[in-house]
Each structure stands twice: as C-alpha cells, then as structure tokens.
Amino acid sequence: xxxxxxxxxxxxxxxxxxxxxxxxxxxxxxxxxxxxxxxxxxxxxxxxxxxxxxxxxxxxxxxxxxxxxxxxxxxxxxxxxxxxxxxxxxxxxxxxxxxxxxxxxxxxxxxxxxxxxxxxxxxxxxxxxxxxxxxxxxxxxxxxxxxxxxxxxxxxxxxxxxxxxxxxxxxxxxxxxxxxxxxxxxxxxxxxxxxxxxxxxxxxxxxxxxxxxxxxxxxxxxxxxxxxxxxxxxxxxxxxxxxxxxxxxxxxxxxxxxxxxxxxxxxxxxxxxxxxxxxxxxxxxxxxxxxxxxxxxxxxxxxxx
Numbered sequence: 001x002x003x004x005x006x007x008x009x010x011x012x013x014x015x016x017x018x019x020x021x022x023x024x025x026x027x028x029x030x031x032x033x034x035x036x037x038x039x040x041x042x043x044x045x046x047x048x049x050x051x052x053x054x055x056x057x058x059x060x061x062x063x064x065x066x067x068x069x070x071x072x073x074x075x076x077x078x079x080x081x082x083x084x085x086x087x088x089x090x091x092x093x094x095x096x097x098x099x100x101x102x103x104x105x106x107x108x109x110x111x112x113x114x115x116x117x118x119x120x121x122x123x124x125x126x127x128x129x130x131x132x133x134x135x136x137x138x139x140x141x142x143x144x145x146x147x148x149x150x151x152x153x154x155x156x157x158x159x160x161x162x163x164x165x166x167x168x169x170x171x172x173x174x175x176x177x178x179x180x181x182x183x184x185x186x187x188x189x190x191x192x193x194x195x196x197x198x199x200x201x202x203x204x205x206x207x208x209x210x211x212x213x214x215x216x217x218x219x220x221x222x223x224x225x226x227x228x229x230x231x232x233x234x235x236x237x238x239x240x241x242x243x244x245x246x247x248x249x250x251x252x253x254x255x256x257x258x259x260x261x262x263x264x265x266x267x268x269x270x271x272x273x274x275x276x277x278x279x280x281x282x283x284x285x286x287x288x289x290x291x292x293x294x295x296x297x298x299x300x301x302x303x304x305x
Contacts, residue, residue, distance in 0.1 A: 001025055002047060002148065002179060007056035009042050009203075016042040017203040019056070024181045024198070026147070029174045031194030031211070032183040035291050039203035040183045041079070044150055048077055060148055072101040072144035079152045081137030086126020090117055090136055093125050094143060103144055111139040116165075130157030138166065148179045155189060167193050187284035201291050211283075218286035223259050225252040226275035233271045240265050251275070 002024035009017040017039040024030045034040050045051040047058045049065035060068065060075055068074050084093050094108045112118050115135040120128065125136060134157045141149060149170075155163045170193055174180045184190050190197075197214050199207040207214060227233050230252055234244045242257035254262055259276050266273050281289075 001061065002150075002181060003057075003059050003062070004043070004047070005057045007043065007046060007058050008054045009039075009046055009051055010054045015203055017046070017200075020200065020203065020205055021056075022198050022205060022208045024179055025196070026179040027174055027177050028195035029170050029180045029182060029193055030196045030198055031190040032181055032198050032200075033187075033190065033287060034200040034206075037202075038200045038291075040200065041152060042203075043200070044077075044079060044152055044181075044183065047150060048075070048079070050079075070101055070144070072097065072103065072146065074144070074146050075148045075150065076141035076144060076146040077150045078134075078137045078141045078154055079150075081133045081156075084125040084133075084136065086124065088125055089122050090125055090128070091121040093136065094139055097140055097143055101144060107143060107145070111142050114142060114169075115139045116162075131159055131162055134158055135162070146178075149173060149181070151180070151182045153184060154182060155184065155186065163189065187282070187287055191283040199287065199290060201293075206290055215281075215283065215286060218290060219281035220255060221281075222279050223254045223257070223262055224275060224277040224279055225254055225262060225273065226250070227252070227266070227271055227273050229271045232269070233266055236265050236269050236271070237262065253279075 004023075005021050007017055007020040008015065020039070020043065032040055042051060046053050047060065047065065058064070065071060065075065088096070091108060091112070094111065095105060097103070098105060098108050112121055115138050117132065117135055117139060120132060125133070128136060134154065138154060141151065154166055158166065167189065170180050170182060174195070182193070191211070194211055196210050197207060198205070209217070224247055225233065230250060234252055237244050237254060237257065240257065242262070243255045245253050247253040259278050263273065263276060
C-alpha cells in the first residue's frame with residue numbers, strides 16, 4: 001500500500017501540496033485526478049523520493065522509497081517517458097536498468113514482448129515516436145515485475161489499440177493484487193479503468209472514494225425533452241415539482257422527475273413530445289463541477305484575447 005500522511009511540499013512561498021493524506025490500496029486501479037497545477041506530479045515525485053517533503057510522509061509498504069533495497073523490484077514508475085539516453089538502443093536502455101538492479105537479462109526480452117517493442121529493440125530510443133516512447137517507459141516500469149506501479153499519463157501518445165492494451169494491462173495487474181496509481185486527464189478513459197478515485201485541487205484533497213460512490217454522490221440525473229410546446233410543458237412540469245431549464249436548440253433539461261412521469265404530464269395536458277431522453281452526468285461533468293473552484297489555469301469562455 002502507498003500511504004500519504006499530511007504530505008506538504010512548498011517551493012518558496014508557493015504550496016504545491018498541502019496537508020495531503022490518502023492511501024492507494026492493492027488490488028484496485030486508483031485514478032489520480034486534478035486540474036493542471038493541482039499537485040499530482042509533485043505528489044508522485046514525493047512518493048518516489050524525487051522531491052523531499054517539506055513535512056509529512058509518503059511511504060510504500062511502510063518505507064520511504066529511498067529505503068527500499070532494490071526499488072525497481074518493488075516499484076515501477078513512469079513519470080517522463082522521454083527520460084532516456086537518445087542514442088542508446090531500446091534493448092540497451094532496458095538492459096542497463098536491469099543490470100543496475102540485479103534483474104535477469106531474460107526479463108528485458110519479456111517486457112519488450114509485453115509492450116510490443118520486439119521489432120524496435122535495436123532502434124535508438126531518441127528516434128521513437130511519442131507512442132513508442134511511451135511503451136518503452138512502460139517497459140522500464142514493468143522491468144522489475146513490481147508489486148506497485150505509479151504511472152503519470154500512461155496513455156499519452158498511444159493509438160486506440162495501445163490505449164485498450166494498457167487499460168487491460170492495468171486492470172490485469174490490479175487483479176493480481178498489485179497496487180496501481182495512475183494519473184490522467186482523460187475522464188472517459190478513467191471511467192473505464194479506475195476502481196477508485198483520488199481527486200486533488202490546489203494541492204489539497206477533494207475526494208477519495210470508489211468510482212461508483214463518486215458518481216452516485218456527484219452525478220445528476222436529467223431528462224432531455226423536445227416538444228413544439230416547450231413553454232407550456234415547462235410550466236406544467238414546474239407545477240408538478242420538476243426543475244426545468246433551457247437546453248440546447250430549444251430543448252428542455254428536466255431534473256427531479258423521471259421520463260415516465262414527464263410523459264404522463266405531457267399526455268394529460270395534450271402536449272406533443274418529439275424526444276424524451278434520460279441523461280446521466282458523465283465522470284467528466286461531475287469532475288468539472290467538483291474542481292471548478294480549484295482550477296489554477298483555465299481557458300476563458302468565448303475564445304477572446
């Protein structure tokens with residue numbers, strides 16, 4: 001298990017992470033989410049001993065990363081897939097890591113096959129495409145067959161086949177009882193991969209919960225209604241206790257009333273319906289609502305100057 005207890009990291013007068021506590025448990029994929037500048041990478045670097053906490057602790061299996069005797073055998077990490085010697089071959093890059101960590105040469109061949117880079121083994125690492133470079137970074141993370149995996153944006157640059165592959169890989173690794181912490185900006189992919197969510201904003205914890213529990217707490221059920229008598233139906237639905245607001249292209253967005261009840265109100269008052277579509281808030285919408293006040297960097301509406 002990865003454990004953070006009141007982790008704080010300051011850079012001068014700027015607090016990147018403040019009083020952050022959460023656990024990453026084995027056997028599940030934990031999605032680590034937050035807006036740009038939220039402190040996700042700083043948190044991962046603190047777990048991996050790359051940034052020293054100002055206060056608090058970050059431990060793996062009860063020990064600091066620096067105190068692990070053979071780190072790659074216990075923790076696999078991908079923070080920056082470009083952190084390779086550009087003139088070294090794919091095979092030699094992995095072999096160097098293996099030899100420096102007491103890992104058998106045969107394991108290099110195994111991970112090359114696992115990530116689909118057998119045919120690229122002799123190519124220089126600096127000449128790989130973004131997606132192939134990402135696969136090399138994943139190969140390095142898997143090299144020691146670790147029980148803990150920490151992955152920062154692992155699907156970056158991957159094609160659809162690669163995204164499905166790594167999604168399946170992460171879930172399979174978690175099913176084996178491993179601890180998997182993965183950050184991502186792709187909410188649709190997180191919804192398909194993660195079992196738990198840890199969401200931070202401005203360096204502080206916003207949510208630490210199961211995916212389904214998060215959706216139950218933050219998702220809103222609504223019904224999209226299209227009718228040529230929108231004003232009349234809106235009036236009748238409000239009288240019946242529903243909340244009605246304007247939707248796209250003249251439609252109505254109705255909350256607080258199910259589709260069947262809306263249809264019944266329309267029938268009783270002779271209102272013709274052209275569409276009646278239930279809609280549940282997506283993870284992306286729920287996440288945006290939760291983090292709205294925590295965005296340090298955001299685009300202005302309207303695309304102005």
